[in-house]
Amino acid sequence: MTTLFGKIDKTNYLQVLHNDEPGVFKFEKIFDSSLFDELSIVTFVSSPRFFFEKVKPFKKVTLILGIEDNDSISKFYLDPIAQNEFYKDADDETISSIKNGDLKIYFSPLNTSVHSKLYILKNNANGNTRIVLGSANFTENAMSGKRQFEEIIIYDNSHNEALTRFYEERFLYIQNICLDFIPERFKKKIKDGSSFVNINLGEEDYIDAIKDNVKRISQTISISEETARELDILKKNLHDKKENTEKELESVNRAKTIFEAVSKNKNGITAIITPSEVTRKKDTIIAKTFSRESKKEFTDKRAFLQYNPGSESIFRHDMASGHSTDYAVKAELSVIKEKLDLLGRFIHAYDEFTINNVKETKLRIFESILYSFVSAYIWKLRDEYARLDNKDEARASVPVFLLIAGLSQSGKTHLIKFISKIIGNNGQYYHYTRQSKLSSLEHINPQIIDNFLYEENLTPVFVDEITKEYFSSQSSASSNYMGEDYVKKIANTREGMFPVVIATSNTDFSANAQVMRRIYYIQLNNPFDQERKSETAKYFNDIYDSFGTELFQDFQLRISQKFMEGLTLDQEDFLNIGRSVFLDYFNETGIQIPQWFSLSRIDDYYLRGKQLWERLYRMKSKGFKEDKSSNEITIDDDIVFGNKLSVNKEKRECLQYLSSGIVKEDKGLVVLNRKKFFSFIDKKQGIASIFSR
Numbered sequence: 168m169t170t171l172f173g174k175i176d177k178t179n180y181l182q183v184l185h186n187d188e189p190g191v192f193k194f195e196k197i198f199d200s201s202l203f204d205e206l207s208i209v210t211f212v213s214s215p216r217f218f219f220e221k222v223k224p225f226k227k228v229t230l231i232l233g234i235e236d237n238d239s240i241s242k243f244y245l246d247p248i249a250q251n252e253f254y255k256d257a258d259d260e261t262i263s264s265i266k267n268g269d270l271k272i273y274f275s276p277l278n279t280s281v282h283s284k285l286y287i288l289k290n291n292a293n294g295n296t297r298i299v300l301g302s303a304n305f306t307e308n309a310m311s312g313k314r315q316f317e318e319i320i321i322y323d324n325s326h327n328e329a330l331t332r333f334y335e336e337r338f339l340y341i342q343n344i345c346l347d348f349i350p351e352r353f354k355k356k357i358k359d360g361s362s363f364v365n366i367n368l369g370e371e372d373y374i375d376a377i378k379d380n381v382k383r384i385s386q387t388i389s390i391s392e393e394t395a396r397e398l399d400i401l402k403k404n405l406h407d408k409k410e411n412t413e414k415e416l417e418s419v420n421r422a423k424t425i426f427e428a429v430s431k432n433k434n435g436i437t438a439i440i441t442p443s444e445v446t447r448k449k450d451t452i453i454a455k456t457f458s459r460e461s462k463k464e465f466t467d468k469r470a471f472l473q474y475n476p477g478s479e480s481i482f483r484h485d486m487a488s489g490h491s492t493d494y495a496v497k498a499e500l501s502v503i504k505e506k507l508d509l510l511g512r513f514i515h516a517y518d519e520f521t522i523n524n525v526k527e528t529k530l531r532i533f534e535s536i537l538y539s540f541v542s543a544y545i546w547k548l549r550d551e552y553a554r555l556d557n558k559d560e561a562r563a564s565v566p567v568f569l570l571i572a573g574l575s576q577s578g579k580t581h582l583i584k585f586i587s588k589i590i591g592n593n594g595q596y597y598h599y600t601r602q603s604k605l606s607s608l609e610h611i612n613p614q615i616i617d618n619f620l621y622e623e624n625l626t627p628v629f630v631d632e633i634t635k636e637y638f639s640s641q642s643s644a645s646s647n648y649m650g651e652d653y654v655k656k657i658a659n660t661r662e663g664m665f666p667v668v669i670a671t672s673n674t675d676f677s678a679n680a681q682v683m684r685r686i687y688y689i690q691l692n693n694p695f696d697q698e699r700k701s702e703t704a705k706y707f708n709d710i711y712d713s714f715g716t717e718l719f720q721d722f723q724l725r726i727s728q729k730f731m732e733g734l735t736l737d738q739e740d741f742l743n744i745g746r747s748v749f750l751d752y753f754n755e756t757g758i759q760i761p762q763w764f765s766l767s768r769i770d771d772y773y774l775r776g777k778q779l780w781e782r783l784y785r786m787k788s789k790g791f792k793e794d795k796s797s798n799e800i801t802i803d804d805d806i807v808f809g810n811k812l813s814v815n816k817e818k819r820e821c822l823q824y825l826s827s828g829i830v831k832e833d834k835g836l837v838v839l840n841r842k843k844f845f846s847f848i849d850k851k852q853g854i855a856s857i858f859s860r
Contacts, residue, residue, distance in 0.1 A: 181312030186326040200224030203288035210305040233281025245422040247376030273345035378442035454660030498721035506718035529763035573691030579671035596629035613648035630670040639678040658685035688772040776824025
């Protein structure tokens, strides 16, 4: 066929018209690096591998990625991992180009689509310019001429200078409205010597990236009804995105969750929050969207309990065979009665073989056992609290950590061994060692505990003799796996299926009020009689051998039924659902409610602090300087705490026991709210105290 421009070869998939003449052009001839040293690209899409490979010969490269729909652009706006992923095929030479500013990448703004395919080549030495227009994206399929019809028109400035100048200006116009795709923090790291590809996208980088993204959105769009519609469309597209590759869908889902976290309704209009607000919501965003790689160097020796969403029930998974069996199994009433009797005998040991007869100790033993029985549903209770209160922070009302503290020889280890046995974990537990190896079968360190908390094996993590630093450390160096900030992050934001941690500790344990209200603290202060040690050991072993898992398995069936029937959550007692199961047991078996059955939540840390401060006030009252007119008490450190070198540590730990609102000042002199302090230690005031005397 002969046309205005000459003969067209109908067999060409890639049809090229160069300076008004048809011809056969391969990629290297179109983008001739021997004639040009600078390349500017506007393309709807480009394979990162193809792009980085083909632009290498050019000294300066500018790429504008045009995105057609907002659900595709969302991951470039919102997902730091997708942004980082783009550079995985970049080599050291490309990284050097980014560092020097010779490689620049842009993408289209949120409410604008760029579907142009425009390529500009320049020779900066002689001023020669070439423009390339057409249908072809900067991809191997489009540019190879293999079974994909594409049209390309090429003009050199020597043939049509006005046209080349027009499209140079067109390119600059598009570039000016687009956004820099290379995050500033990565540019800085590259300048500091880091390889872009090998940059570890840790939590801090991840949050910084999101802060950069929300700042970028705010700078390019204004809060208006039109913007709100664009954001609402983005939100809808993110929710409706169904068909995609698994990896792309993962990115879209992550972008959706990030969007929900960084957007808000402002006077009926959807708006993006500020970077400082991102910082405040950091823990929630990290917990919901940050992908963590579990360290598999360790061996998990726990039984594998898993939750089946369909039946809302617990299964036990056999790692060797790969099969799962129902672990929520009904027990005969006679078996339940037998196990309740054995449970009573175990609890009775904390009365029979201890030095003092303390009724409250037995309540605490049962409370620990009750927590372990409910443990496979703790995560679900947390989700329910968050759903009902409509805020993520409500999860903290259901503690992830049970800490059993107490004097030496008070039976803490006996207790976690027993619990581990009767729930099917063969009595196994870990010894806490801060620097233990990941491959250890007996010892556990904070990093391994953290790994367990991001898995779906619902068997509790049993840890013996954990140190108080695990909960109270303020060191930033260890904050990823332990310490105050870590405990608060797990308690406030960890969602989905994961296990609890049941640990023992000594009585020197202390932590601030923010931490203590996020863990469940039980204290045992009644030591066993060491002269009856062998007798005690035989007593416990006989119970271990006879108990089995029948009661725990039946309990799992009953608690799942209560969830399916619909339960009313008790805001003051998160274990109320478990207590109701035991009350059913007592009613059905005709057993009178035992003395060891705890009717409500136990708050030992509050009680311990109350007793400590009541004792200090009673014995060192002269050190508490009262001012009724200002409703204040000023503490004399020398009288109350003494002048030993360790006074600061002791003072700090004592202050941690005071509940919120009591301490008015703790820098230098300690000043307390007088009425709240007296209420805390149950000291009567005024006329009430006279009648009391």
